[in-house]
Amino acid sequence: MALIKTLLLTSAATLMTVSVQAQDMPKKIGYVTNYATHEWYQNVIKGMQARGKELGIEVEVQDANLDIAKQVAAAEDFIAKGVDVLIVTPVNEEGVVPLLRQAKAANVPVVLEGNPVKGMTTMVAICDYDTGYHSGVAAGKYAKEKLGSVAKVMNVGLPLLSATVLRSQGFMDGIKTEIPDAVMVHDLDGGGNPDRALEVSSAALAKNADINIIYGINDSSALGGLQAWKAAGKSQDGLLTVGTGGEGLAFINAIEKEPSYRIEAAMFPEKEGFTAIDAAVKLFNGEEVPEHIVSPTAPMFGDEWKKYYDYDGTSRAIKWDAVNALQAPAKCMKTSADLKK
Known part of the structure; x- marks a missing residue:
């Protein structure tokens, strides 16, 4: 039974990849991260770049360094340069709202990573x-x-x-x-x-x-x-x-x-970056996407991390087959909206 489930999940992941590859590809995606010196975002970027290279997309990164004004300026710069899609990890949720309006006026789709923002089209994030x-x-x-x-x-x-x-x-x-x-x-x-x-x-x-x-x-x-x-x-x-x-x-x-x-x-940051690029491709092609594209997570006890990563003592490499086989929930148990109730 477990083998059948794994095969079904792997097949679903393969079909998703094939469908993405059959689409028109954006030439350039701009990513404004909030804090590029953090290991999480470094590995998100690695996932984006790996997927971008696979699909023939240039992925350019700018770092806001936890400064919302710098984040807005970087995004405006990307829009002025004519990027096909923006990906943004918000420094804070309220500060990005005007940026979403600017991007919409310029007809540049936006994928958010990690945190929701009022008026967003879609967000790639864990539950x-x-x-x-x-x-x-x-x-x-x-x-x-x-x-x-x-x-x-x-x-x-x-x-x-x-x-x-x-x-x-x-x-x-x-x-x-x-x-x-x-x-x-x-x-x-x-x-x-x-x-x-x-x-x-x-x-x-x-x-x-x-x-x-x-x-x-x-x-x-x-x-x-x-x-x-x-x-x-x-x-x-x-x-x-x-x-x-x-x-x-x-x-x-x-x-x-x-x-x-x-x-x-x-939380597999490489996977989240990978999925953000796929979401950007779908928006570029005018496809409908969920407001929250869920990226998978898994609790690991002791050395269970070895199932998902190789580590040579100085760097780690994600085991894509194992991570892609993880099934994200269709719906989160609770979301940020529940905090306001």
């Missing part, structure tokens, strides 16, 4: 709540087996973005399916970067170190929380660290070296 939820379920099962069915969580979050808020909510809801009295001891704003995550985690642990699970909305957040734990001189015995993203090499090194880093909610 953030689902990703947190399934890693929470895995963490709850681990805690029942290894931590005495106790779950006291330090959430190293990022309240600025709806996507990351959904991950944290999903994680707590997921863990409570296994341990109903699980509690969030600390709900922190780690800024999504390791330095800020370390700072706020250190301060929180100084006030109350009675936790046994560190959850990070991305790998930097999880690793910043773990670093704070270690800097306080605490043993990792009886601790579980859960990362999110599978962004680059950091999570692989952590799983291999840190005893508490056992679960990773992998």
Whole structure:
């Protein structure tokens, strides 16, 4: 049965690829990323460039470096140069709204990556709540087996973005399916970067170190929380660290070296970049696309990452067959709209 399912999924992926290749191709796609020095976006770009090369499309990248004014200027520059399609990872959700209007007036289709924006045509992104939820379920099962069915969580979050808020909510809801009295001891704003995550985690642990699970909305957040734990001189015995993203090499090194880093909610940035290019091709051809094109995720325990990546000690290579065989949900359990209810 599992073999039949795998064959069906592989066939579906193959048919999708063939249909894309039969279409007219844009000559040039412009991608404005929000933070190109981050491992996640570096691997998103690798996925875009790999797919672009395969389809004969030039993919040019500009970095906003977390500056919305710079992002708008870069997108305007791409429009002026006459790119066929824009792909944008929003620095913030409100700041990109006027940009979408400008692109529409110039008849340039826009694909968003990662975060929704009012007035968008389509977005390629994971189901953030689902990703947190399934890693929470895995963490709850681990805690029942290894931590005495106790779950006291330090959430190293990022309240600025709806996507990351959904991950944290999903994680707590997921863990409570296994341990109903699980509690969030600390709900922190780690800024999504390791330095800020370390700072706020250190301060929180100084006030109350009675936790046994560190959850990070991305790998930097999880690793910043773990670093704070270690800097306080605490043993990792009886601790579980859960990362999110599978962004680059950091999570692989952590799983291999840190005893508490056992679960990773992998989001496959290369796949997201690959899918964004396919979405751009469809918009270029005037095809109808879903508002949210879901990119797959998978919770990985221990060395299960080896199913999806090769690692030679200095770089990693995605195993496309394994990742393309993953089935994304048809619909997310919760979305950013649910946060406003």
